[in-house]
Amino acid sequence: MAEPLALILREQFHEPSQQRETATLGMWIFISTEIMLFGGLFLAFTVYRMYYPRAFIAGSADMNIALGATNTAALICSSFTMALGVHSAEIGSRRFLNLFLALTMVLGAVFLGIKFTEYYLHYLDHRVPGPGFFFAGADASKAEMFFLLYFIMTGLHALHMFVGEGILFSMILRNRAGSFSAEYHTPVVLAGLYWHFVDVIWVFLFAIFYIEGLHLHKW
Amino acid sequence: MATVAETPAVERNYLNQGEGILSWLFTLDHKRIAILYLVSVTMFFFLGGLFALLMRLELLAPRAWLFNPEDYNKLFSMHGIIMVWFFLIPSIPTTLGNFFIPMMIGAKDLAFPKLNLLSWYIFMFGGLVTVFALIRGGVDTGWTFYTPLSTTYLNTYVTAAAAGVFIAGFSSILTGLNFIATIHGMRAPGMTWFRLPMFIWTHYATSLVLVLATPVLAVTLLMMGVERVFHVGIFDPALGGDPVLFQHMFWFYSHPAVYIMVLPGMAVISEIIPTFSRKPLFGYDFVAYASMAIAAIGFLVWGHHMFVAGLSVYSAMAFSFLSYLVAVPSAIKVFNWSATMYKGAISWDTPMLYAIGFLGLFTIGGMTGLFLAALGIDVHVTDTYFVIAHFHYIMVGGTVMAFLGGIHYFWPKITGRLYPEGLARLSALIVFVGFNLTFFPQFVLGYLGMPRRYAAYPAEFQMLNVLSTAGASILGVGYIFPLCYLLWSWKYGKKAGPNPWRATGLEWTTASPPPKDNFEVSPVVDGPPYDFGRMREELHLG
Numbered sequence A: 001m002a003e004p005l006a007l008i009l010r011e012q013f014h015e016p017s018q019q020r021e022t023a024t025l026g027m028w029i030f031i032s033t034e035i036m037l038f039g040g041l042f043l044a045f046t047v048y049r050m051y052y053p054r055a056f057i058a059g060s061a062d063m064n065i066a067l068g069a070t071n072t073a074a075l076i077c078s079s080f081t082m083a084l085g086v087h088s089a090e091i092g093s094r095r096f097l098n099l100f101l102a103l104t105m106v107l108g109a110v111f112l113g114i115k116f117t118e119y120y121l122h123y124l125d126h127r128v129p130g131p132g133f134f135f136a137g138a139d140a141s142k143a144e145m146f147f148l149l150y151f152i153m154t155g156l157h158a159l160h161m162f163v164g165e166g167i168l169f170s171m172i173l174r175n176r177a178g179s180f181s182a183e184y185h186t187p188v189v190l191a192g193l194y195w196h197f198v199d200v201i202w203v204f205l206f207a208i209f210y211i212e213g214l215h216l217h218k219w
Numbered sequence B: 001m002a003t004v005a006e007t008p009a010v011e012r013n014y015l016n017q018g019e020g021i022l023s024w025l026f027t028l029d030h031k032r033i034a035i036l037y038l039v040s041v042t043m044f045f046f047l048g049g050l051f052a053l054l055m056r057l058e059l060l061a062p063r064a065w066l067f068n069p070e071d072y073n074k075l076f077s078m079h080g081i082i083m084v085w086f087f088l089i090p091s092i093p094t095t096l097g098n099f100f101i102p103m104m105i106g107a108k109d110l111a112f113p114k115l116n117l118l119s120w121y122i123f124m125f126g127g128l129v130t131v132f133a134l135i136r137g138g139v140d141t142g143w144t145f146y147t148p149l150s151t152t153y154l155n156t157y158v159t160a161a162a163a164g165v166f167i168a169g170f171s172s173i174l175t176g177l178n179f180i181a182t183i184h185g186m187r188a189p190g191m192t193w194f195r196l197p198m199f200i201w202t203h204y205a206t207s208l209v210l211v212l213a214t215p216v217l218a219v220t221l222l223m224m225g226v227e228r229v230f231h232v233g234i235f236d237p238a239l240g241g242d243p244v245l246f247q248h249m250f251w252f253y254s255h256p257a258v259y260i261m262v263l264p265g266m267a268v269i270s271e272i273i274p275t276f277s278r279k280p281l282f283g284y285d286f287v288a289y290a291s292m293a294i295a296a297i298g299f300l301v302w303g304h305h306m307f308v309a310g311l312s313v314y315s316a317m318a319f320s321f322l323s324y325l326v327a328v329p330s331a332i333k334v335f336n337w338s339a340t341m342y343k344g345a346i347s348w349d350t351p352m353l354y355a356i357g358f359l360g361l362f363t364i365g366g367m368t369g370l371f372l373a374a375l376g377i378d379v380h381v382t383d384t385y386f387v388i389a390h391f392h393y394i395m396v397g398g399t400v401m402a403f404l405g406g407i408h409y410f411w412p413k414i415t416g417r418l419y420p421e422g423l424a425r426l427s428a429l430i431v432f433v434g435f436n437l438t439f440f441p442q443f444v445l446g447y448l449g450m451p452r453r454y455a456a457y458p459a460e461f462q463m464l465n466v467l468s469t470a471g472a473s474i475l476g477v478g479y480i481f482p483l484c485y486l487l488w489s490w491k492y493g494k495k496a497g498p499n500p501w502r503a504t505g506l507e508w509t510t511a512s513p514p515p516k517d518n519f520e521v522s523p524v525v526d527g528p529p530y531d532f533g534r535m536r537e538e539l540h541l542g
Helices: A016-051 A053-061 A065-090 A094-124 A140-176 A186-211 B020-025 B030-058 B069-104 B113-136 B149-153 B158-185 B198-230 B243-277 B284-300 B313-341 B350-373 B375-381 B385-415 B421-448 B459-492 B532-541
Strands: none
Touching (some): A016 B158, A016 B198, A053 A186, A065 A186, A094 A186, A140 A186, B020 B030, B069 B113, B069 B243, B069 B385, B158 B198, B243 B284, B350 B385, B350 B421, B385 B459, B421 B459
């Protein structure tokens, strides 16, 4: 059975609606800080993209578009299953909530698996910035910066994915313990907000790192 | 009721509810977390102050006589890093803000007590990492970590120091997030936005800056760290990077950070001045809007730190104009505080002395900021002691004065005890004299052309430097005094009672020290803030 509401209401709040609204606001504020965090990186990317357009497009053409597109599809699907999970929580269906949380986790794991496969392929191609970096063409050192930003930005995103997987896992555990009901499921909603945010970041990363050099891609 | 005997029955309050060190380390009570922060930032303040004192000693003589220049570089770097990130940024919000935001809005606690405790642990961890860098050999980049000096050329503990700042940034973010959510969601019934004490408005503006600017610092330091550790190009021009980009990103945080430091000072002043003038805050709405305007415009002026770094003339002009603009809301505040005092029944208690000191010193700091916002003058005085004097008038003359004023003002509420008033007034005077003697000569030095960040200087500057060092030692005494008598009064001071200043505001309606849940009965608000007239009526009727 679900916990009685009195247990869920923390002592600093007067009523459940106040607790829910405050927690949701907190999550939105957190997401704005994340936007500023990634924003700094997008700014750096934009500046150097402007300085070194040829090298950045050449670097982008070197990406594995098939893996990137698969990953994008996986994340968009995971946002869909997450939304279904939140809906299941709202109607109080614990079974479906479990199912959709698990599906979301699986899709997230697919994403991370593919992402690290890509990293490994980059490593084999000597695309990791540093002494071993190799890139054919005149713009090698500029392309190195492209790859550096690629690793920092997708790496930070992957870190957020790991955190997201952890959050989803804890949601599954709490759901199994019967913590959520149609009346109380704020943590699921907040987990959903976070998950969608991380997905949206990826959509932008996909655009700047993969699509830009698509016309030069060697199929 | 029976009169109080030698051993009065101990009331239950937040200080005696829970015994032992663990009850403090695992507390979720915002008041106890505020005390934890107060102890921590005080330690960092004296550590940073020690570095300052050593620098001033070195500058007694024109030649480097006490430290070699490398060590002097470390002294000013560590002074800046400790003071900016481990004292000034957290000082007022995490102590007085943490303690009084819930009390002023009539809440039992902040919205997220666990995050609040977590933020203290993150802060301490960041502090330890930075102190580790310091013990292992220090860092000599200056507090600004400019690239490529920091990433390519220096062989000191740059990464560790930056990592400490990076970590402490997350504690700032959590504090800001907690305050915003609390002010939105936890206000007592009837506590509408325009019935909020100005302390709350100003902390709200501060929190907005905290959550929006700090992540940019984090990511900037992250990129700097990557460049330094892996020797790959992001900011180093030799590796294809743009060092000016680092400066843009750094100051995009660090200029708003100035407002993180000074807005909470304004918050305290906005409480003290009405109380000791017995008048409502003049132009309440405008002061509230001015706080928000400072937070907003403060994000658009960072370029004035870079006038000589290769900005185009046109963007420099835009930044210059915007820097003038941000002075307008600050001036509104100063005028409104002065108008609050006009024809007020002013009493010269210690908090008011600090508040009046703040008014004068902040005004000088602000006005000299306008000199620096003017492109031509800035080129002349940039990187000189003029800049040092300017921002110390804001940071020390503003924020530290407000911090001390706030500590004295709220001390009876925090501890339930009164401090010795005569001694406190004396040390307020010592601080004021010592401060001006330290920093006013630096305006002159800077205007005459003495550059900042050097261990040696031409002999003709010695007189002014000796004055400044003399002032610093007086200032040091002025800071040690309050530390001693406040600690003494915590145990031996006179009982304060709930409202020793006859101040308005919910925090004064409850016991001193407050009970764990702040209020015996959840308060309901039905009138404007600073309603001294109504208070008088109630006293007459009551």
